[in-house]
Amino acid sequence: MSEFKLIKVKEGILSENDKKASDLRQKLKSENKYLINLMASPGAGKTSSILKIAQNLNKDIRLAVIEADIDSSVDAEKMAENNIPTVQLSTGGFCHLDAEMVIQGLEEVVKENPDLIIIENVGNLVCPAEFDTGAHSNIMILSVPEGDDKPLKYPLIFSVCELLIVNKTDMIELTDFNLEELEKRAKKVNPKIEIIPVSAKTGKGFEKVASWIEQKIQKIRG
């Protein structure tokens, strides 16, 4: 009879993904390509926001999009209508994208030689936050109808994002959403987070989002 032994493992469950993601980040940087991972709940306005960002970006910046709709190509079709090169990833019911899936998606869109690639991640505030996609920046959209208490309920996603876009501010009067309260709560888990209120309906605030992104692109080019 053999006896009980405790073996040290010390292995990150996500270490394989983390490694792939960090290699991807390096590779894209050396090619002067900036990758953004956009995360939000279903219906928060990811697709609408990408379209507004595209309208506000400096025209020299070539944009491509990776769409991760669970089971439809509605969003990819909207991008195509706006002449934005897009690849539709079929996530097969997966709740998030990982670095490997992004690498596959990139194979398609790099043919267009984009300067900026935005991933529309699966609509979900929990799972995407755990998986590094290889993006240079994580951006999150929170929409007004979802409420200003979300940083308390989903702290992880707020902790991994550099920029928080607050969308649907055109509706703010109809709700008890409090921007200051939101800021306080978000900064509790991420003191460095930047916040830009917008409306993808009226377009308000997207010039700020576009210039935030342009500055990041400048920076990576050194």
Add this chain to the structure above:
Amino acid sequence: MHELPLTNKILETAIDFAEKNNAVQIQEINLLIGELSDIEEHWLNHYFKYISKDTIAADANLKITRVNIKWLCLNCFFEFRGDKKSDKPPKCPKCQETKNLELINGREFIIESIGII
């Protein structure tokens, strides 16, 4: 939720280490999970039971230790614990910095060790 793919990864890694150590059975798997992670212990155990059937890890006990939030002040390099329940933003107790803080603990997801026979 993503507990299922993560559970697969736990099982795979545990069996890999167990086999390298000539184990006949895995009795426990000790996990370190950050306080900020939304991983549900209940689902983790549930999926684990399901996928570990017919493996040497069947009936293994998943033991989860939560790792507290810890900040590093980039201004004075002091490390201090965060409080998930407090509604105040973190502040370096040494130099009062509130912005230049980096989260160094609280997001981990690690297999610390396995108990085998």
